[in-house]
Amino acid sequence: MYGDSLNPTPPPIAPAGNVPPEAPSSEAQCRVDSLQAVIPPARVKELRPLWVTWFAHPFANWFWFYFGFVAALSGSNMKYPSLGPVVIVGWLTGHLVNAKHPWGEIKLLLASMGMGYVCDSLITLMGVLKFHEPAYWGWPIPLWMAMMWPNFAATLNSSMKWLRGRYQLGAIMGAIAGPFSYYGGVKWGSVDLGWGFWPAMIVIAIEWALAMPVLLWLSARWVPGAEISGQSSEVRA
16 A cells, blocks of 8 residues: 555656657567677678679679670671660669669760760771661661670679779770770671771771770769779668
8 A cells, every 4th residue: 555664656657649659678678689799781782683693793784894895796687776775775774773873874875875986986987997787766776786886884883893083094994905806797697897807906006096085084072982882892872
């Protein structure tokens, strides 16, 4: 009973409408602690769908770049010129879904396509390149050729990110790898060299020696840091 020596005063009564919240049960707190112990925050990214790793890893990025390159050349050779653009757009979509800076990456891809259209159209009008299928919409070059540029630009912040900021090395790499890529198109039967082998290779080497530093500069300007979210140890909130 209240008022005796053992219980001198009754407990305070909470006013109506002001019921204090119940403290979380120890069982619920244990459940939260156990989940955090099983799935550490730093490893949450490992539980993403498997298809994410098909585009996020640098090796996967290089594979899709090469797959798009081969699809464009083989499609042109087999009289299916739309095959390359379809494959490239497909893998670039997955690339952008996993991009940490998708808008910057989109700007880079569009800028690279525009620059490639201008550069390759110029040397085509000069007679350096000759394509087997007609160009549409008034383009001097076919669509699959223009799509080669964003296909490559998507590697600059992933499998080729070691070139970031190395403009002189990028120019050297462009002068060497660029002619080899175009010669691959010649071997596939997708394009011919109108000026002969060495004159055409020199022109293409100059083209890519100038284009690579520009692409690297645009990449560093629009896509800061590691581009693919799967390459970063940080977990989005």
